[in-house]
Amino acid sequence: MPGHKGGADSKNIMSRLNGLFDLDITEISGADSLFEADGIIAESERNMSQLYGSAATVYSAGGSTLCIQAMLTLMKQDNRKVFAVRNVHRAFLNACALLDIDAEWIMPEYNGSILSGEISLSDVEKRLKDCRKPSCLYITSPDYTGKTADIRSLAEICHRYGAKLIVDNAHGAHLAFMPENIHPINVGADLCCDSAHKMLPALTGSAMLHTSCIEYADRLKQAMSFFGSTSPSYLIMASLDLCCEYISCQIKADIKRNSADISAFRNRFSDRLSFADGELFHITVKASESGYNGNELAQLMRENGAECEYSDDDLLILLMSPVNVSDDYIRLAEILEKSLEKAERHTVKNEKFSLSLPEKAMSVRDAVFSPTEEIPVDSAEGRICASVKVPCPPAIPIASSGEIISRECINIFKKYGILTVNVVKYKDEELLCDIEKIHTTEQGAERIRNNMSADIPDADRWCRDKIADYSSVIRKGKNLYYTCEDCVITVNAKSCTVITVHPKRK
Numbered sequence: 001m002p003g004h005k006g007g008a009d010s011k012n013i014m015s016r017l018n019g020l021f022d023l024d025i026t027e028i029s030g031a032d033s034l035f036e037a038d039g040i041i042a043e044s045e046r047n048m049s050q051l052y053g054s055a056a057t058v059y060s061a062g063g064s065t066l067c068i069q070a071m072l073t074l075m076k077q078d079n080r081k082v083f084a085v086r087n088v089h090r091a092f093l094n095a096c097a098l099l100d101i102d103a104e105w106i107m108p109e110y111n112g113s114i115l116s117g118e119i120s121l122s123d124v125e126k127r128l129k130d131c132r133k134p135s136c137l138y139i140t141s142p143d144y145t146g147k148t149a150d151i152r153s154l155a156e157i158c159h160r161y162g163a164k165l166i167v168d169n170a171h172g173a174h175l176a177f178m179p180e181n182i183h184p185i186n187v188g189a190d191l192c193c194d195s196a197h198k199m200l201p202a203l204t205g206s207a208m209l210h211t212s213c214i215e216y217a218d219r220l221k222q223a224m225s226f227f228g229s230t231s232p233s234y235l236i237m238a239s240l241d242l243c244c245e246y247i248s249c250q251i252k253a254d255i256k257r258n259s260a261d262i263s264a265f266r267n268r269f270s271d272r273l274s275f276a277d278g279e280l281f282h283i284t285v286k287a288s289e290s291g292y293n294g295n296e297l298a299q300l301m302r303e304n305g306a307e308c309e310y311s312d313d314d315l316l317i318l319l320m321s322p323v324n325v326s327d328d329y330i331r332l333a334e335i336l337e338k339s340l341e342k343a344e345r346h347t348v349k350n351e352k353f354s355l356s357l358p359e360k361a362m363s364v365r366d367a368v369f370s371p372t373e374e375i376p377v378d379s380a381e382g383r384i385c386a387s388v389k390v391p392c393p394p395a396i397p398i399a400s401s402g403e404i405i406s407r408e409c410i411n412i413f414k415k416y417g418i419l420t421v422n423v424v425k426y427k428d429e430e431l432l433c434d435i436e437k438i439h440t441t442e443q444g445a446e447r448i449r450n451n452m453s454a455d456i457p458d459a460d461r462w463c464r465d466k467i468a469d470y471s472s473v474i475r476k477g478k479n480l481y482y483t484c485e486d487c488v489i490t491v492n493a494k495s496c497t498v499i500t501v502h503p504k505r506k
């Protein structure tokens, strides 16, 4: 192994990757082994740890996704309750399903979009104070728009109540090297992950898991190895090692250079566009607040040669990195100018986005591992969400696994262009009532007689006879709809009460 043998056959189509094959080795002598590192990988990780000022840093060839799985494994091993600020990435939700963790949500106050919100420190404090078990707080910062949370204050609150602070810093690997070091590890987080591939010059899939706690230093690898491949990519590890060199030699100068370019870029457009506050490299245009549609603007920019990181009707996110050079900003500004010239103007929108926490019906794990079906969102009211649908990577769950999809959720799904949802399939017993229990009320009997224009002396018996011969049944929310020969009968599934009967449309 590896099967490509270093790209031995130069006529092979794979020879195009020859340079890469040379570096794509496996756990041969001298190459060390990621999960049992004591050689060159361990040395590179120590170097990285020094740069970040962590108690330990380990490499991940499975992105921040693997680091999130590892961080939550540690919390599970410590039997800690997990509080999570709701704007989490899907990786967190999947890890919760795998580890059977039912996080308690802390809802942020959304600021204009599903992507970003403000959390109240006093809310966090109250939740941690009231918790009788050891706990932890999980937060995503920077969020997808680049907004950073007050990690220093959150860490103080967590530590006051013996809780750990875990930060999904997938978008913030560079924060340690800004003029003010605001990397989560430097300002109090206990554990944190950085996707090196997002903000640093590293290969896709490369990430780092840091801890500031000695107690976790020796446990990171074991926690990660539960979920990581036993054949982690050496290419990715080599790129992390090169990143280490880049950080020690160059990143600070690059950040300084980019900082001037980004300020100039923002200033150039500040009379026409409003930008969201956040960390330097996320240029988040509040499109609808500026009188544009974010998706339309992104499409125009694509046609003019620039691919945006994300867009929806309200936002347009341009993601830069320390390796960008001044010419990139000049080109980007020209493309944005051209796109703005062509873009249609819309009425300026400044709506507050809100989404309440949906009601929970079952555990995340039960919902994810139940038989599921994909249904149109319009018929999803009252159904239990199975796996989470998100507008675009990454996203905040509109309804999370195990939660009941409400009308409010459906409207937001549609706003983000999500037209189908994955829901837990009904069990047979949830789709049928015990026929002997079927009954109606006095008003129900009256309604049935009126709707069917018939003289029905014993409505209970009449309904049972009809249902005994039903041709199909569906469930919507709490009700079952039995289609019979000449009518559709609506029955409350739990109490088996017939609510109404309508003649079948011819």
Ligand SMILES: Cc1ncc(COP(=O)(O)O)c(C=O)c1O
Pocket (backbone or CB within 6 Å): 062, 063, 064, 065, 066, 089, 091, 140, 143, 144, 168, 170, 171, 195, 205, 206, 207, 393, 394
């Ligand atoms: C906030 C956040 N967390 C975690 C992840 C997962 O990171 P990775 O793709 O490195 O596994 C992403 C990816 O988009 C993300 O945006």
